[in-house]
Amino acid sequence: MANVxxxxxxxxxxxxxxxxxxxxxxxxxxxxxxxxxxxxxxxxYLDGLRTGASIAITAGSRGIGSFxxxxxxxxxxxRAKGCEPFLFPAMGSHGGATEKGQAEVLHRLGVDENELGAxxxxxxxxxxxxxxxxxxxxxxxxxxxxxxxxxxLGRTKTHPENREGIxxxxxxxxxxxxxxxxxxxxxxxxxxxxxxxAVPELTMTKAKILCGVAVVENAYHQPAVIEVVAPQYGAFxxxxxxxxxxxxxxxxxxxxxxxxxxxxxxxxxxxxxTGMDLNVIGNWRMNGGPHDPDFRRxxxxxxxxxxxxxxxxxxxxxxxxxxxxxxxxxxxxxxxxFTATEPGAMNSREGQLxxxxxxxxxxxxxxxxxxxxxxxxxxxxxxxxxxxLGEFWISPALIEELxxxxxxxxxxxxxxxxxxxDGNLF
Numbered sequence: 001m002a003n004v005x006x007x008x009x010x011x012x013x014x015x016x017x018x019x020x021x022x023x024x025x026x027x028x029x030x031x032x033x034x035x036x037x038x039x040x041x042x043x044x045y046l047d048g049l050r051t052g053a054s055i056a057i058t059a060g061s062r063g064i065g066s067f068x069x070x071x072x073x074x075x076x077x078x079r080a081k082g083c084e085p086f087l088f089p090a091m092g093s094h095g096g097a098t099e100k101g102q103a104e105v106l107h108r109l110g111v112d113e114n115e116l117g118a119x120x121x122x123x124x125x126x127x128x129x130x131x132x133x134x135x136x137x138x139x140x141x142x143x144x145x146x147x148x149x150x151x152x153l154g155r156t157k158t159h160p161e162n163r164e165g166i167x168x169x170x171x172x173x174x175x176x177x178x179x180x181x182x183x184x185x186x187x188x189x190x191x192x193x194x195x196x197x198a199v200p201e202l203t204m205t206k207a208k209i210l211c212g213v214a215v216v217e218n219a220y221h222q223p224a225v226i227e228v229v230a231p232q233y234g235a236f237x238x239x240x241x242x243x244x245x246x247x248x249x250x251x252x253x254x255x256x257x258x259x260x261x262x263x264x265x266x267x268x269x270x271x272x273x274t275g276m277d278l279n280v281i282g283n284w285r286m287n288g289g290p291h292d293p294d295f296r297r298x299x300x301x302x303x304x305x306x307x308x309x310x311x312x313x314x315x316x317x318x319x320x321x322x323x324x325x326x327x328x329x330x331x332x333x334x335x336x337x338f339t340a341t342e343p344g345a346m347n348s349r350e351g352q353l354x355x356x357x358x359x360x361x362x363x364x365x366x367x368x369x370x371x372x373x374x375x376x377x378x379x380x381x382x383x384x385x386x387x388x389l390g391e392f393w394i395s396p397a398l399i400e401e402l403x404x405x406x407x408x409x410x411x412x413x414x415x416x417x418x419x420x421x422d423g424n425l426f
Contacts, residue, residue: 009357011365014261015378016414017393023407024252024390028222032066035226036073036213040151041080043228045211051082053148055210056141058090058177059120061105062168063270063306063387064155065221068110074151074213075118085118087111088143090152090177092184093339094269095308096332099123108306109270126182129206132198136190138175139183140207149210152178152236156216156243158251158279166196168273169240170212170229174200178207185339192342201233214239219252220390252389253280255402256381259295260373263364263382265426267313267324268304269336274350275313276300277386285316286350299367301360301425303327304385312336315352319367323424325356359423 055078078085095101099122126139154173187195212229267275300317309329357363377397402408
């Protein structure tokens with residue numbers, strides 16, 4: 001029987017957890033760098049560029065799988081044409097909406113200018129290109145505007161708030177990535193998805209966009225599809241809609257509709273725009289509505305290094321740790337929060353810190369107690385984050401539900417959580 005302890009806060013000892021492997025498609029492109037380079041050189045979009053032409057390549061903050069190889073292949077193609085490529089942060093208001101912060105986000109994602117052979121050039125200054133029919137003003141990064149050409153690299157996938165039609169992809173990168181903080185704020189203020197449809201139509205008539213490089217990942221964050229896309233609005237829109245249909249079946253989810261407690265090892269902007277993907281934890285945690293899925297309590301243990309202190313999304317958790325609180329940067333988080341504010345949105349809760357307890361153990365056990373779980377059969381699941389669901393850990397009460405399903409394999413017997421002397425899992 002679970003042992004209920006009374007200290008500063010009431011706690012319930014977590015049940016033993018077994019490791020589960022979710023069987024997902026692992027088809028992927030083996031040599032990403034060469035594949036990108038070959039496809040770019042095989043297209044017509046880099047033809048005719050003068051020797052020494054400056055090429056601006058978008059570098060986002062979402063932690064795309066094989067990100068360095070994708071950038072490297074794009075750089076290789078530009079250099080093969082005799083051009084001078086550079087990377088620029090294309091990430092709206094991330095990194096505290098500062099030049100230094102956005103460059104640091106890229107460094108934390110593993111971007112090494114010497115190894116890639118292209119420097120990072122960062123500015124928050126933009127050109128205002130005009131107003132679209134939503135009322136949003138389209139913006140373009142000053143450095144990208146001054147370049148001889150722009151290559152837009154973007155991943156196509158479901159968005160935490162949007163699974164259909166236009167979601168995360170090339171059009172969003174044009175709107176928010178090329179638009180920097182000013183463009184991101186304009187887009188959100190006038191309705192993000194309407195703006196994502198409207199802003200690129202204007203931007204692409206005025207910016208020197210050479211092409212798009214669209215990527216679809218499998219559930220293990222390996223590029224499964226890479227396409228070079230023509231530099232017309234219609235081509236970008238078609239690619240976003242078509243590739244989203246390919247990406248959706250590759251999306252990994254949790255197989256449970258009801259949990260007493262979901263333990264999330266890490267939250268971060270390099271994982272999801274909302275820190276934790278609402279498609280996994282339930283849209284109701286930000287927007288209200290039916291509890292589908294019904295995860296009664298969520299505890300988040302850490303903030304990713306790549307987030308640079310931006311803990312947006314922690315307000316959708318019920319408990320966290322003092323470690324997370326120490327990693328959390330109010331300024332960086334709230335710059336992003338204010339930028340992403342939309343009419344009628346309830347996203348203010350995303351930046352609110354829940355109770356932070358001294359250790360992983362105390363946070364987990366207090367969260368489990370507060371869920372009013374059965375002491376005999378608590379339903380507990382632990383994940384690394386909402387983006388890596390090929391492997392997770394479950395309590396005995398959940399094992400029977402998965403044993404008969406071919407796409408799940410129980411890899412270990414359930415064992416008690418192991419904490420260090422400070423009560424932390426890692």
